[in-house]
């Protein structure tokens with residue numbers, strides 16, 4: 001069975017871990033453990049005696065005092081009972097290993113640490129100060145001292161401070177796992193008590209409210225607080241506790257806390273009104289009552305806390321998987337990460353080309369539809385019209401008309417016709433180029449892992465497109481060369497196989513044909529047209545080969561080769577620039593990592609304490 005110390009001590013350690021790792025509740029963007037941890041929130045109006053109660057419980061003078069709002073950050077006061085005779089000391093979470101034995105310096109450090117976060121202004125902050133006190137004169141107990149519920153802002157405070165304090169205090173007392181230590185001075189009408197009003201609102205059944213009446217010694221003679229202390233005036237599940245702290249005069253005279261406790265005991269023991277309640281009055285009794293109750297609340301709440309921790313760990317791990325793990329800092333690991341991301345992109349790009357993903361079929365469409373139809377649409381009819389054939393042939397003859405076959409005319413007609421093929425050739429190259437660019441864009445977008453690295457995404461896109469531009473230039477040269485080769489050397493066989501002009505007697509008709517008649521030019525046009533048709537058929541097959549060889553195959557084989565070469569020359573800083581992430585995403589991942597660390601350490605803490613119901 002876990003001892004009281006081990007359970008409260010366990011929650012103390014988890015609370016400290018929460019603050020170190022940035023979980024002090026109220027943060028809706030991340031699951032919060034702080035909100036679920038049982039604690040005792042000390043609430044009261046200004047000058048209700050909160051600080052005095054806390055100092056009585058600790059038995060030490062250590063809290064800052066003064067006018068206006070003194071407590072401006074939650075003070076998580078973790079009390080650890082030590083062996084009798086051991087020296088008392090205090091430690092701050094923000095000053096680990098530094099032991100304070102002079103409690104007046106503790107008071108100063110609380111003020112300084114408050115100012116460190118809120119600045120010298122009178123602002124408040126939800127970031128807690130953790131103070132642990134080790135003493136034989138305390139019980140194991142954690143109390144959270146909150147700013148006094150104030151009514152009016154003092155100079156230097158914005159009007160909003162009243163509301164801000166109310167919402168900070170509320171965020172603590174409305175937690176179902178939080179016990180409420182509601183402090184009210186006895187010489188004030190209970191109906192006007194800020195603490196009771198708030199606790200009645202958040203804990204109407206009074207299950208977790210401990211009513212404390214201070215300043216019983218200041219009540220008017222002849223009056224007493226028995227109606228409240230005996231539970232008649234405002235009943236709570238837990239009995240009310242009356243307290244007598246040091247008066248301002250005592251504080252000024254530096255009456256020490258142990259003496260003050262003794263005087264408190266005497267006050268109740270000798271009081272005609274409260275003598276019968278003496279054993280259940282005073283700050284020492286209050287401390288034991290709170291400690292026992294806190295320990296039982298922790299014990300009952302642990303199963304729920306464990307469920308919350310496990311659920312939150314799952315949520316955070318799922319989010320981290322989605323966000324991706326933090327990038328390594330050494331350049332070797334960074335280079336490896338970059339190459340892995342490039343490979344991921346390249347794999348997807350290849351799938352688009354090879355059919356695993358849509359898109360590659362559009363390249364085939366260029367060869368099967370766009371190119372043939374572009375070739376069909378070439379204006380050979382106009383080019384080989386009768387008048388153009390006559391014109392070109394005549395011009396090619398110059399002053400000496402051709403005698404047999406208009407060699408020059410043929411060549412010129414064919415050359416000019418072949419020139420038309422440049423258009424469809426270049427158009428095929430461009431069409432495939434734009435399809436490949438589109439596939440690069442889609443592949444980049446489909447590479448999930450790259451989403452984290454906008455700079456690398458842009459660099460890979462740029463490198464891929466530069467490579468495609470180079471392939472396109474090469475492809476254009478090659479396909480144009482295909483066309484040029486056709487006009488560099490005409491296919492002689494074609495002409496050999498042309499039907500000669502032969503009569504039935506086997507004599508050549510040529511002699512009888514009028515070389516300058518229409519029919520002669522028509523025949524020339526038709527021969528050229530057949531020749532060009534043959535070339536078109538050839539190019540219809542060879543252009544795709546050139547385009548695929550120069551663009552598609554190269555894109556598959558070496559799209560990022562230049563990029564890899566550049567990468568090899570980059571230094572660490574340049575590599576990390578490539579991997580710089582969306583700052584929001586990095587911040588979010590960092591928060592998740594810290595919060596996950598907190599939950600895992602909390603789970604270990606709970607596992608380490610063999611608690612049972």
Ligand SMILES: Nc1nc2c(ncn2[C@@H]2O[C@H](COP(=O)(O)OP(=O)(O)OP(=O)(O)O)[C@@H](O)[C@H]2O)c(=O)[nH]1
Pocket residue numbers: 044045046047048049050051052053065066068069070071148214215216217218243244245246247248249251
């Ligand atoms: N006589 C007497 N004086 C008390 C008692 N409790 C508090 N005081 C005096 O009341 C004044 C306010 O006490 P604090 O303990 O500072 O009250 P507080 O709620 O912490 O005040 P702030 O946090 O500064 O708003 C001080 O002068 C105390 O000495 C008490 O039980 N009896």
